[in-house]
Amino acid sequence: MRVLVVEDDPGLGPLIVDGLRSAGFAVDLAERLTEADFKASVNTYDCVVADRGLPDGDALELLKRWRRSGHTVPVLMLTSFSTVEDRVSGFENGADDYLVKPFAMAELTARVRARCRRGQPQSLPEVAVGDLTMDLPRRQVRRAGVLLILTAKEFAVLETLMLRAGHVVTRSELIESCWDEMSDPMSNVVDTVIGRLRRKLGAPDLIETLRGAGYLIREPA
Template identity: 50%
Template sequence: MKVLLLEDDEPLAVEVERVLRHAGYAVDVTHDLESAEIAAESNSYGCLVLDRSVPGGDGSALVATLRRRGDLTPALLITARDGLADRVAGFDLGADDYLVKPFAAVELIARVRALSRRGQVTVPPVLAGAGIRLDVQRHTTHRHGTQLLLRAKEFAVLEELLRASSGVVTRSDLIERCWDEHHDPASNVVDVVIAQLRRRLGAPDPIQTVRGVGYRLVDGTDDRPTADEPPGGDGDA
């Protein structure tokens, strides 16, 4: 899942970005209100983490703007303002949660996870398919009863494949949902993560390549081409 972070205190922004990435999130970092507005208009996020006092205005103003547009992306406001009136004002503008500085990393992650689940109420907490069981909340993965230790990006990609329920997930979808703005679109990171994920999942390979499009999960991939993949292609080109 991708998070938008708005924080003008650079040392704090670096630390919050590090904490979120360690928890498995892709993070786009902005330092002023205008940059955050542009990012929110250009990308899809699972959660917004916004400082209130930033160059260009108040992070809560971005929440209000998004709500007027019908955008219900969960928003967490972080601020040194701990007064009741400040908290109420943030909620009135459409914020979903409020975290007062200084805060513990574990609390930040817990709140982001809670908001992410709130924004995906139609998604079951446990995803399953092709012998795989992925617990989104506990961040655990099993295949045929054996627990697998996946890296953050591997978990994120597998989650997207399971959510598609045997439908095709394009490379651009994976990049949009699992990588942040620092991703080089010309790189082969998607292929690398898919290859790593295949090794960890073991045989039979549940990830099928749809040549020129993307990937999908099946109950035991064989070497037959899909309708979009001509015979003789390995689908990784």
Template identity: 60%
Template sequence: MRVLVLEDDHHLSREITGGLRSAGFAVDLAHDIADADFKIAINRYDCLVVDRGLPDGDGLDLVAGARGRGQLVPALMLTARDGLRDRIAGFEHGADDYLTKPFALPELVMRVRALCRRREQPTASRITVYDIEIDLMRRRVARGGVMLSLTPKEFAVLELMATKRGSVVTRTDLIECCWDEMAEPASNVVDAVVAKLRRKLGDPQVIETVRGTGFVIS
């Protein structure tokens, strides 16, 4: 899942992006509304984390503008403005959640995960693929009752393939959803992660390669 963080405080932005990446999200960062607006126009995001007080305006304007263009990506407002009027204004402008500063990073991660899940998989918290159990909320995978140790990136790749089971997931899909803007699409990074994931999942193999296109869990 790919998230855009709009935060102009460099220390806080590093903390937020680091925490989300450790939790398995691909994260892009913007420090002003103009940059964030450009990134939303060219990338597909599963969630926006938006500060309000920014050098070039109010983060609510970014969300309202996205809603005006028909973009329904969930948005969490992250701000020190904790008054009732501020929270109401956030929801009126299209925000889906509101978290005030200071905040606990684990709570932010869970709120972002819930918003992403609402967008992609409104009801499911667990996916079963053959004898593989994927717990989406606890980020755990077991096969045949044996817990597997996956990296956050491996889990993200498996999650995307499992939620789109039966459909081909292209390498471009994986890059856009599971890696941030620092990834190099021309590299073999996707194939390397898929190869490691296959080894950890073991036999019989559940991830099939569609030559020249991508991968599928049928």
């Protein structure tokens, strides 16, 4: 899942980015509204975390413009604007969540994860392919009942494949969903993670490589 953080504080912005990346998100950072607007126009984000008081204006104005144009990305306002009127104004103008500074990183991570899941079926907290199961709320993966230890990036790639089980997921789609703008799209990062996943998942192999097309996960024949 890919997140855009809009924060101009030189200390807080990178802290939020590092915290969300540690939780398994791909994260981009914008320090101005113009930069955020541009990045949202060329990338697909599962959630935006935005401070309101940016050097070039109030993020609420950008959000209002996004909503008028039909942009439905979930937006969490992370701000020191803490009055009831501020929060009501945020929700009335299209914010999906509102968290006041100072905040706990664990709470921000949980809220971002909930926002990212907004477009996914809430009735399916667990997905399965053969004897491979993924508990989405607990972020646990089991093969034949055995708990597997995955890195955050391995979990993100496997989650993307399992949520689209039976369908081809291209390399660019995996990079778009699981990596951020700091990643080199020409590198072999996807192949490396897929290779580690295959070793950890064991036999029979559930992940199929379709040369020139992408990757497919499905139940073994």
